[in-house]
Amino acid sequence: MFNRLKTFLIIFASMAMFWSCEDQLDLQPEDNRLTAEASFEDPDAYKQFLAKLYAGLAISGQEGPAGQPDLVGLDEGFSQYLRLYWKLQELTTDEAVIGWNDGTIKDLHNQNWTSGNEFIRTMYSRIMYQVAQANEFLRQTTPEKLDSRGVESSLRNDIEDFRAEARFLRALSYYHALDLFGNPPFVTEEDPIGAFLPEQIQRAELFDYIEGELLDIESTIVAANQNEYGRADQAAVWMLLAKLYQNAEVYNGENRSAEVIDYTSRIADAGFSLVDDYQKLFLADNDTNGAQNEVIFPITFDGIETQAYGGMTFIVHAAVGGDMDPADFGINGGWAGIRTTSALVNKFLDDEDNPIEDVEDERALFFTEGQSKEISDISSFTDGYAVTKFKNVDTQGNPGSDPTGDFPDTDFPMFRLADAYLMYAEAHLRGGGGSEAQAVEYINELRERAYGNSDNNISASDLDLDFIIDERARELYWEAHRRTDLIRFNLFTENGIWPFKGGVPQGTTTQPFRNIFPIPASDLGVNTNLVQNPGY
Missing domain, CATH: 1.25.40.390 (Serine Threonine Protein Phosphatase 5, Tetratricopeptide repeat)
Structure with a gap:
């Protein structure tokens, strides 16, 4: 069908x-x-x-x-829609860097x-x-x-x-x-x-x-x-x-x-x-494992019928390298390309010096063994934590349908309910009306799923725009929202700094015309x- x-x-x-x-x-x-x-x-x-x-x-x-x-x-592979859109939305931000030297690709993160x-x-x-x-x-x-x-x-x-x-x-x-x-x-x-x-x-x-x-x-x-x-x-x-x-x-x-x-x-x-x-939400059976009830609009992939070197093939393969075992991701090998910056990792930490492994938030899906949190050389895959969010395995750990391990079954969730909850809360803060209690309830539903309990729920006094932009990063990272979010919060160019933004290790501001x-x-x-x- x-x-x-x-x-x-x-x-x-x-x-x-x-x-x-x-x-x-x-x-x-x-x-x-x-x-x-x-x-x-x-x-x-x-x-x-x-x-x-x-x-x-x-x-x-x-x-x-x-x-x-x-x-x-x-x-x-380079010219596939989702792969290009993902790069423009993610590589230009604090959520992703890529170690390759293909053409002008590094200009994206350098802005x-x-x-x-x-x-x-x-x-x-x-x-x-x-x-x-x-x-x-x-x-x-x-x-x-x-x-x-x-x-x-x-x-x-x-x-x-x-x-x-x-x-x-x-x-x-x-x-x-x-x-x-x-x-x-x-x-x-x-x-x-x-x-x-x-x-x-x-x-x-x-x-x-x-x-x-x-x-x-x-x-x-x-x-x-x-x-x-x-x-x-x-x-x-x-x-x-x-x-x-x-x-x-x-x-x-x-x-x-x-x-x-x-x-x-x-x-x-x-x-x-x-x-x-x-x-x-990010596994090979996300069309049947219950995630489909949260996803409002996916880009669908099938390891046999929709084979491409862009899309989820890129997102899954390029995120694997270093000491990571490709079999854990249902693929035949990693491409050692995309990782994240410490700016994203730190959003999960109460103290930036704490180890990410101690974080109870189950959304913190990072591979750290053999990886440094800070990036000294973008070209080195082991500089920067790897992200383990998207996999070509099902909930039982079985690989996707493609026997070669090249092409994933994992669908990309372009729109999902969690994002709608976060949008409601932000719109309330921006004067759109609605209910403060409802906004807090929506946020806490996401945090109870993330922590497995209500110990990290927020109250109305915690709900502000600074919290929202960080919570959007924690919930939606690598889902091609970040650039648009940062621009809306006036943090993309002249006000936001993250590692290697502007082409320098410590990061720098850039001109607002790049919005x-x-x-x-x-x-x-x-x-x-x-x-x-x-x-x-």
């Missing part, structure tokens, strides 16, 4: 490219199997195309793990990137590719198109659900563009197909567009907690709206905390529940409608 995207990964990318040419030139191909009309003769094609949209977050081409890539440029950085450029391209795919799906599923193909009513009802999901996925990618790049080019299904230069949209306008799209599909997408696992539903829409509103002051200068309270409250009442064991990334120089060179973000 769809929950693993197992049988639906077909080559719609090349079809979209052909349709563009066909509409422009009105030519007929010798092989009519390539036409849109022929492709949609099979009723399953609509769901297959939708699956391609979801798969674009997890894999990098048509033939995993490599071959027939979606994008030409970086290696397929000295330029508009020529290939990782930033390829994230930009990946986002726009996802948007283009969603646009094409919407063009091919209009009532007029369905009428011309004689699509019967029951399938039409399904397609209406699919269209809402496609619009959600497009909104998600545009949200990433809003957050990362601020002022990207903007194209919808209403724009012409073929060669033209997209107009640039300003950040506040893109905010309004995403908000409008999500509000428009809120009542038409499948009800909360009622869709197949791995597919978006009403709760995913609510969560993305809450994320949009949570960061509204950054995007358009408005405080929308009241809306954050509204939508996180809806999520809390939608039947989700915290899994009993924090580690279960958004540059429009890639390669796109500026071909699209005269684009203006570079300030500072670049």
